Amino acid sequence: MKDKLLISSSPQFHHPQSTSSIMWTVSLCLLPAGVWGVYIFGLRALLVTLTAIAAAVATEALLGRVKNENTIADGSAFLTGLLIGFNMPPAVPIYVVVVASVFAIAVVKWTFGGLGGNWMNPALAGRVFVFFSWTGGMTTWTLPGNGSADTVTGPTPLGSIKAGLMSMSADIQGPMDLLAAEGVPVSYMDLFLGRVPGSIGEVSALLLIAGGLFLLIRKIANWEIVVSYLGSFALLVWLFGGFRYGQGLFSGDVLFHLLSGGLMLGALFMATDMVSSPLTSKGMLIYGAGCGFMTYLLRFFGSVPEGVSLAIIFMNIFVPLINRAFQPEKFGLVKTEEEAK
Amino acid sequence: MSRFKTFPKGGIHPTDHKEATCHKEIQNASLSSIAVVPLSQHIGAPCECLVKKGDTVEEEQIIGKAGGFVSANIHSPVPGEVKEIKQIFLPNGIAVDAVVIEMQGEFKRLGKEETSSDWSGMSNEEISAKISEMGIVGQGGATFPTHVKLSLPKGKTCDTFIINAVECEPYLTSDHRVMLEKGKEVLEGIRIIQRLLSPGKTVIGIEANKMDAVEYLQSLVSSEGLDIDVMPLEVKYPQGAEKNLIKAVTGKEVPSGKLPLEVGVINANVGTCLSVYEAVVLNKPVIERVVTVSGGAIKNPLNLKARVGTSFRTLIEDCGGFSEEPVKVIAGGPMMGFTVYDLDTPVTKGTSGILALTAKEIKAAKPTNCLSCGRCISACPMGLNPTKIFKYIEFNLSDEAAAAGLMDCVECGSCSFMCPAHIPLVQGFRGGKKVLRKNSMKKAGK
Numbered sequence: 001m002k003d004k005l006l007i008s009s010s011p012q013f014h015h016p017q018s019t020s021s022i023m024w025t026v027s028l029c030l031l032p033a034g035v036w037g038v039y040i041f042g043l044r045a046l047l048v049t050l051t052a053i054a055a056a057v058a059t060e061a062l063l064g065r066v067k068n069e070n071t072i073a074d075g076s077a078f079l080t081g082l083l084i085g086f087n088m089p090p091a092v093p094i095y096v097v098v099v100a101s102v103f104a105i106a107v108v109k110w111t112f113g114g115l116g117g118n119w120m121n122p123a124l125a126g127r128v129f130v131f132f133s134w135t136g137g138m139t140t141w142t143l144p145g146n147g148s149a150d151t152v153t154g155p156t157p158l159g160s161i162k163a164g165l166m167s168m169s170a171d172i173q174g175p176m177d178l179l180a181a182e183g184v185p186v187s188y189m190d191l192f193l194g195r196v197p198g199s200i201g202e203v204s205a206l207l208l209i210a211g212g213l214f215l216l217i218r219k220i221a222n223w224e225i226v227v228s229y230l231g232s233f234a235l236l237v238w239l240f241g242g243f244r245y246g247q248g249l250f251s252g253d254v255l256f257h258l259l260s261g262g263l264m265l266g267a268l269f270m271a272t273d274m275v276s277s278p279l280t281s282k283g284m285l286i287y288g289a290g291c292g293f294m295t296y297l298l299r300f301f302g303s304v305p306e307g308v309s310l311a312i313i314f315m316n317i318f319v320p321l322i323n324r325a326f327q328p329e330k331f332g333l334v335k336t337e338e339e340a341k
Numbered sequence: 342m343s344r345f346k347t348f349p350k351g352g353i354h355p356t357d358h359k360e361a362t363c364h365k366e367i368q369n370a371s372l373s374s375i376a377v378v379p380l381s382q383h384i385g386a387p388c389e390c391l392v393k394k395g396d397t398v399e400e401e402q403i404i405g406k407a408g409g410f411v412s413a414n415i416h417s418p419v420p421g422e423v424k425e426i427k428q429i430f431l432p433n434g435i436a437v438d439a440v441v442i443e444m445q446g447e448f449k450r451l452g453k454e455e456t457s458s459d460w461s462g463m464s465n466e467e468i469s470a471k472i473s474e475m476g477i478v479g480q481g482g483a484t485f486p487t488h489v490k491l492s493l494p495k496g497k498t499c500d501t502f503i504i505n506a507v508e509c510e511p512y513l514t515s516d517h518r519v520m521l522e523k524g525k526e527v528l529e530g531i532r533i534i535q536r537l538l539s540p541g542k543t544v545i546g547i548e549a550n551k552m553d554a555v556e557y558l559q560s561l562v563s564s565e566g567l568d569i570d571v572m573p574l575e576v577k578y579p580q581g582a583e584k585n586l587i588k589a590v591t592g593k594e595v596p597s598g599k600l601p602l603e604v605g606v607i608n609a610n611v612g613t614c615l616s617v618y619e620a621v622v623l624n625k626p627v628i629e630r631v632v633t634v635s636g637g638a639i640k641n642p643l644n645l646k647a648r649v650g651t652s653f654r655t656l657i658e659d660c661g662g663f664s665e666e667p668v669k670v671i672a673g674g675p676m677m678g679f680t681v682y683d684l685d686t687p688v689t690k691g692t693s694g695i696l697a698l699t700a701k702e703i704k705a706a707k708p709t710n711c712l713s714c715g716r717c718i719s720a721c722p723m724g725l726n727p728t729k730i731f732k733y734i735e736f737n738l739s740d741e742a743a744a745a746g747l748m749d750c751v752e753c754g755s756c757s758f759m760c761p762a763h764i765p766l767v768q769g770f771r772g773g774k775k776v777l778r779k780n781s782m783k784k785a786g787k
Contacts, residue, residue, distance in 0.1 A: 006668050007682055009768035011754030012675040013511075013698060015355070018706040019761050074709055116710035116762070222715075279715035279726070330746050331350055331723040332584065332597035 019115070022220050022274075023075030027082055029211030030269060034086060036207050037200035040144040041090035045200045048097055049085030055101035056081030063110045076115050080104050083123035086201025086265060087309070090142040091153065096134045100126035120316045121276045124309045131309070141197035156197045158261045158305035160184050165244060174245050174253045191259035202262040212268030221272040224281050228288030229267045229295075234258060236296040244300065263295065266308035276316045283319075283326035290315045345549050347575035348585040351722040353755045355511050355578055355676070357550060361635050361642040363514040367522055369646050370632070370659050374444050376419050376650030377429060378404065381437040382689040383478040384485045385411035392440060396423045400449045401626050404440050407473070413486040413690075414476035416626040418648040420446035432672035432679035432686060439687070442650065450625070457622045465537055468621055475620035476627050476690075480612035481505055481581065482673055484691035487613055491537050493602075500605030502540035503590050504531060504614060506547045506554070507574065507581035510674025513694045515631040516611045518644045520547070520554040523615055524561050530618035531569060538607060542570060544590050545611075548580055549573045578676060579753040583608050585722050597749050612693075627690050634660045638667035638697035647688045653695050654684040667697035676754040709762045717756035717766060723749045727756035727766045734773035739780060742773050750774075 038046045060077030064070050071077070084100050104126030109118045131138045139159070143152045155163065161175050164182045172178050179185055190196055194204030202208075215221035234254045241252020257263070271277065271291050278287045294314050298307025381387035388405025392398055398417040405415030421444040429439045460468065473488035493499060508516040520527060535543055547555050552573065559571045574580055574589055584595045586608065593604040601608055612630065619625040628649050635642035640661035647656055653670065657663065671678040672692055688695075717727035725746045733742035750770045757766045 004666075005670050005680065005682055007680045008669065009765060009771065010675075010677050010679065010752070011758045011767065012669055012671050012678060012680060012696075013355075013702055013758070014704040014706070014763065015353075015759050015761075016704055017761050018704075018763060019709040019712060020706070022712075022761050071709075114710060116712050274712045274714035277713075279713060279718050279728070281719065284715075328718050328721065328724045328726055329350070330597065330725065330749065331588075332594050332599075332749065 017218075017220070019076070020074045023079050025218065025220060026215060026269065027075060027079050029214050030082055030086065030201065032207040032211060033194075033201050033204045033265070034082070036194055036204040037086070037090070040194065040203070041142050041200060044142070045090040048088050048090060048092060048094070049082065049200060051094055051097045052085035052088065052101050053078055053081035055098045056084065056105050059102050059105040063106060063114075067114070071115060074115060077105060080109070080123045080126075083201075083270065084126050087123065087127040087199050087262065089138060089140055089198075090200055091137075091140050093134070093137050096130050096137050099133070100130040103129045116275055118275055119319065120313055121270055121273045124270055124313050124316075128309050128313060143197050144195050144203075154184065154197055156261070156305065157184070157186055157191070157256075158299070162305040168245075170246070172245055173247070174242070174251075175256045176253065178245075188255055188259065191256065196260070199262060199265075202265040205259045205264045208264040208268055212264070215268070215272070221268060222277070222281075222284050224284035225272050225277055225288040225291075226267055228285045229271055229291045230258065230263075232289040232292030233263070233267075233295050234292075236293065240296075241300070257299070261299070261306050262308040266295075266312055267291070270308075271312045271315075276319060278319050278322045278326065280323070280326045280328055283322040286322055286326070287315050287319065290318065345573050345575040346589050347577050347580060348588040348722060350724050351720050351755060352577040352579065352585075353720050353758060354576070355758060357511045357576070358635070359512065359514050359517070359550065361512070362633050362644050363517055363551075365514075365518070365642070365644055367515075367518050367631055367644045367646050368659075370648070370651060371655050372419060372444060372648060373651045373655045375424070376417075376421070376442045376444060376648065377439050377652065377685070377687040378415060378418060378442065378650040379429065379431060379437045379439040379687065379689055380405045380415060381431075381435070382415060382484060382649070382691060383413045384483060385409065385413070385489075387437060388412060388415050390426060390438060390440065392423050392426075394423055394425055397421070397446070398423060398442060399446070401628060403626075407476075407486075411486055411489050413478050413488075414474060414626070415649075416476060416628050417442060418628040418650045419444045420448060429687075430682075431689070432681045434679070455623055458624065460533060460621050463621070468533060468537060471621050472617060475616070475625070477613060477616045477620055478627070478690050479610055480616065480630060480691065480693065481610035482677065482691055482693055484689075487609070487617065490607065490609070491534060493538065497602050498605060499538040499602070499607045500541040501591055501607075502531075502535065502538055502543045503586060503606055503608045504543070504545040504611055505581055505583075505586055505608050506545050506551075506611040507586060508551070509548060509576075509578045509581040510676055510678075510694070511578075512635045512696050513633045513674050514635075515633045515644055515693055517551050517554055519611055519615055519631055520551070521557060524554075524557055526618045527611055527614050528558070528561055528565070528567060528569065529622065530614035530616070532567065533617050533621050534609060534614065535568075540607070541605075543568060544570045544572050546572050546574050546580075546586055546590050548576045550576045579722055579751070579755065582722060582751050582753055584751070597746070630688070630690060630692065632656060632688060632692055633694040634696075635694065636667065636671075636696040637699040637702045638663050638665050640664040647692075649689055650687045652685045652687055653681065656688070656695055657684065657697065663697060665699060668700045668703055669696075669698045671696040671698065676758065677752065706763045708764050711762050711764060714761060716759040716761065720755040720759045722753060722755060723751060725750060727770075728764075730773070731764065731766050731769045734769050734776075739773065739776050743777055747773050747777065
């Protein structure tokens with residue numbers, strides 16, 4: 001009566017993390033990889049990323065007005081925009097970026113009820129939508145170290161391999177050999193640091209792993225998904241990856257495949273999206289393994305060089321089924337004495 | 342992996358904040374000049390009021406008589422004059438009658454030497470009657486009348502008697518201090534209960550953040566040659582929840598909807614064992630208990646021995662008052678305690694702590710949509726799917742909620758604590774359970 005005190009149902013205090021703190025932490029962990037992208041691809045990369053974020057946040061704000069709520073502060077639209085920017089080639093036409101962001105937020109997220117309602121990762125859905133709509137613009141890659149206005153373009157390592165496998169001579173031992181033969185040699189260190197053409201935020205494996213580790217430690221990304229995704233993919237590549245080069249079992253170039261393309265970005269930041277991944281540990285392991293398997297299939301047998309986006313989206317579709325199959329086991333389901341008799 | 346036992350499923354690790362009071366000796370609290378003694382301080386039937394306005398009462402005089410078998414006597418904590426009988430709200434929101442006593446006259450025990458009696462000659466019935474007469478209730482928070490708990494139904498035996506000294510609620514240190522300062526008395530209380538139950542074995546379960554208490558009790562047990570196992574347990578909330586503690590100690594799972602006796606276990610809180618000792622040996626009713634007064638808004642957090650009926654305000658003043666304006670004042674621990682709206686709320690037999698928390702400690706945030714992160718599921722010690730049950734309740738699907746295990750929920754708060762979307766899951770479950778109970782009563786009425 002006289003004392004101004006808050007009345008609430010227990011529990012009376014809370015874990016430090018909240019929806020918005022999680023979203024902003026993920027964004028922060030992505031930042032170093034983005035800075036690297038801008039550093040090697042030039043200011044154009046910054047423009048693309050900022051456009052993606054602005055379009056995503058603006059769409060969120062607009063649709064929020066329809067529902068009469070402001071959800072910008074929760075950081076989820078910002079994160080979606082940032083991820084879309086990261087998944088774009090630096091030289092992509094700006095309107096493509098805008099379409100990707102608007103599609104992600106308006107169609108994939110809001111038609112299913114906004115935050116938490118989407119059954120597919122919005123950023124990936126946006127990327128895939130524009131990839132198949134403007135394939136040309138989405139597959140023109142800027143060479144690293146070209147901050148200047150006259151952009152020089154070339155294929156990504158995975159793109160070169162997809163093309164090179166068609167006309168490969170017999171003495172090629174693996175992907176690194178093939179790239180050298182194609183006239184676009186790279187070293188593992190180039191791949192690890194991100195000195196290769198690619199999407200803005202995907203190239204620096206090093207900085208993505210650093211950010212991803214932080215998320216794993218904070219338990220924002222679930223280790224189950226990351227480990228089963230990378231583990232199953234690495235295993236399949238190691239087992240069967242050598243076949244394409246006329247080698248036997250156990251001879252695939254695991255390191256090359258782990259470090260190239262969008263795998264690190266996908267496995268650490270996209271597959272681990274809470275909303276579109278399963279609820280239980282077991283479910284997450286299955287989902288991650290499925291992502292790894294699909295990525296392997298698409299990369300080795302698909303018609304486009306990359307497989308990560310489609311693999312994760314494919315597994316997103318199965319999440320409700322996985323959730324149904326892997327419910328937690330209730331405490332106290334043992335039989336009572338009478339029932340046992 | 343920890344070297345200590347624990348329950349396997351779920352559980353969380355909130356910051357325990359116990360360092361503020363765990364090294365502070367229990368001090369006597371001040372007395373309020375006016376004691377407000379609620380006539381229901383337990384689970385079960387409220388007491389029948391034995392006094393009226395204007396009556397003079399003595400300290401320890403019965404003023405509320407147990408209103409049935411599942412009920413517990415209430416004694417006057419202070420000598421004085423009954424000013425009025427008024428309705429007050431307990432922290433759990435239930436309205437009860439309370440006897441308001443203005444303190445005057447002489448105290449019975451203050452400053453006098455305690456006379457202890459030998460209980461070895463007493464029969465089990467006499468001991469049981471004594472426990473009932475002295476109004477002992479479970480002091481872990483649930484306040485279930487102890488004489489009911491300790492009377493074994495025909496044909497049932499107690500294989501394991503577990504003393505709950507887990508104190509898994511953050512901030513609280515009253516049980517910890519009781520073990521360190523009243524270890525001998527607690528053990529004697531346990532021996533009295535052992536006489537009643539003749540259990541196969543007796544285990545004191547203590548979380549490993551109280552190793553000093555574990556070592557102290559172990560040394561007492563071995564020097565006195567007692568048949569008691571002092572078992573340190575891994576620190577994990579809610580280790581002190583009855584079913585989880587049983588799982589941790591014995592490995593047995595109490596079946597859904599059943600009582601611990603189903604697997605041959607009886608639990609009692611450490612504070613309850615001390616009360617049993619005081620009742621049987623010192624002939625003393627439950628009129629006081631140890632209360633941890635802590636939280637970021639308290640100037641000097643303390644463990645206080647406070648009389649029932651003393652206002653929260655008095656105890657907080659004993660701790661030097663507030664260092665800053667609290668946002669919430671809680672009766673009990675932060676995970677399962679209740680907020681109070683009024684500092685004139687009295688201490689009852691079940692008040693294990695009074696916490697004044699600041700905004701920084703509470704970490705409140707606006708609820709958002711569910712993110713399907715699954716943290717509630719991995720936190721739930723009962724293996725439930727809290728987010729699914731909550732959605733059923735939201736859509737008024739009571740039967741589906743029940744089928745998903747709503748009634749197995751122990752309201753420990755682990756899911757709500759972890760939920761990044763700050764969804765009030767436990768609050769929803771309380772509402773859902775109410776609807777279920779109402780529905781089943783309707784069905785029974787037909």
